[in-house]
Amino acid sequence: MAEIIAKDARVASTILKTLTNEERSSALQAVHDAILAAKLEILEANVKDMEAAEAQHLSSSLVKRLDLSKGDKFDVMLQGVLDVASLEDPVGKITLATKLDEGLELYRLTAPVGVLLIIFESRPEVIANITALAIKSGNTAILKGGKESLHTFTALAKVVNEALAKTTVPKDAIQLIASRQDVAALLDQDKYIDLVIPRGSNELVRNIKSNTKIPVLGHADGICSIYVDEDADLEMASKVVLDAKTNYPAGCNAVETLLIHKNLKDKLLEIVQELLDNGVTLHVTDEVSKHLPKSSQIVPVIEGDFDKEFLSLDIAISFTDSVDSAISHINAHSSGHTESIITENKESAERFLKAIDSAGVYWNASTRFADGFRYGFGTEVGISTNKIHARGPVGLEGLVIYQYQIRGHGQVASDYLGAGGSKAFVHKNIDIKNVSL
Incomplete structure (x- = not known):
């Protein structure tokens, strides 16, 4: 089952990253509208989680994080989706351009990470946050919420999936799982999953890091x-x-x-x-x-x-x-x-x-x-204390990596120095402001 989930996410990622910024942003508008329309239903589910948490005498800090109706939390969640949708497209930005030789040019462009596995505790609004950031950045995401937020998680997941089904975003771009067993199995899917993002306690982060070969972007304690x-x-x-x-x-x-x-x-x-x-x-x-x-x-x-x-x-x-x-x-x-x-x-x-x-x-x-x-990132998938890739609040910029493209006219390496040839590289910087691919 876990392998199927991961494979489906990988296939969806190859489609999602080809969509235009307009298509991805339009899908987020649909998600926003659907969540707003289902606000009463979602908050009713949240009440059930709150009642269960209080009956189990869970910590006050966990209960506060769980409460989706507190203050303007629901409205901020919705605004975050719109804010992300309106941000500049993070995909396909040229960050380096070099003329290697006449008719042979190297470009470095931003590209999606691929498939994200996000495991979080308590905060059900994370579903909307990560859905927005993942789709906008061209990444697919597999989400696992804590058992304490199961009712809210299920209600939000239903709304998000139904909304995305009416857009050009592939149906498996956002998958939501409830079983802890699925998480353990997904941590073995390093062939298909590119990055794990745990949001929760140090214990959660340490446990995940010790049980997977997949790179982990940890979000843990805030001392x-x-x-x-x-x-x-x-x-x-x-x-x-x-x-x-x-x-x-x-x-x-x-x-x-x-x-x-x-x-x-x-x-x-x-x-x-x-x-x-x-x-x-x-x-x-x-x-x-x-x-x-x-x-x-x-x-x-x-x-x-x-x-x-x-x-x-x-x-x-x-x-x-x-x-x-x-x-x-x-x-x-x-x-x-x-x-x-x-x-x-x-x-x-x-x-x-x-x-x-x-x-x-x-x-x-x-x-x-x-x-x-x-x-001003719209929202975040977490706050990373790591010292690689992304650090601090992880928004769109933290969910893209680089891809190098060479555009040529039939050149071969063996004609050049370093591979047996005699031709020298030009290695001349191209002003990226004047580049349009």
Whole structure:
């Protein structure tokens, strides 16, 4: 069964990548319209998943991620589909052009990765996000959602498949599977599947990496940090930290660690009072504790707190001696997701921006900006902390690779130097602005 699914996806990919941008974008408009029309049905299915999650006493962070009716999440999901559809075509872009010889030209063009296997937990809106990104970038996708989102997943899958069936997109371009057994078997299909993208816990990502030969683009924990420098605007620091922690604490881009320069000890309460007022529990070192009032919301840090993704109204806090010690702490404990420095000192900020080894590094801004929608990518398949191919929010650009094309007039390598011949290559750059293939 898994081999059939993978083979069908491979065949569909050979068709999908030949479609025009207009055809792919039109299909996404159809998906958007169908999801909007079925909103009530989808949200009713989501309620069933929410009730089941609460009955099973699943973590509050998982329940929040599962909830599709919270705030504007459903509308943002829909807008993401339209945003992706309206983006510039990522396929077939010429990124290099070289004249090898008269009548012999080399081109490097962007091309789809091929077949994607995306495994995700909790968030049912991922179906719409990935459908949009995959189709727009010419990739086919096999999606596996978590069991906790089964009802929503099934409802959305039905709508997406029915909508695509009325377009020029091949029917197997987006396949949705529910069985865990299918996932294990699909991880063996390295002949047909080109890239696995897991979205979820570190445990999920590690498990997949150890059970497949297929390249894995991991999206795991977001242990994000904010460093408040001695030259920080404290009102700004309080505002940014509050947003980063409380705007959506279950998000992987929520701040989990707060480092504060030791020279701000006497002004500590100015920075953290808003956190306390908004119900955040502060996990503090002994030194930090000395400068705060007694409160049930202030508890001692325990081993592992600075390596923990709380995903809740909790934050670990410590003093630090300098921007360099803050950098060292973050690079040692961060998951490589997103970090921020709050300071009015440009030299300190630039040092932080260059030295931090994370996918996203900010100056005077909330870590909550780490998001494909906010970056203008339309949406994302995840936030990669990898150091190859794609890094940070993975949008369309992260789902294309390169293909080299040579266009000639019967030339053969044996006529040229390096293959037995005497002809030399010209190797002259062609201005890609003047190229139209």
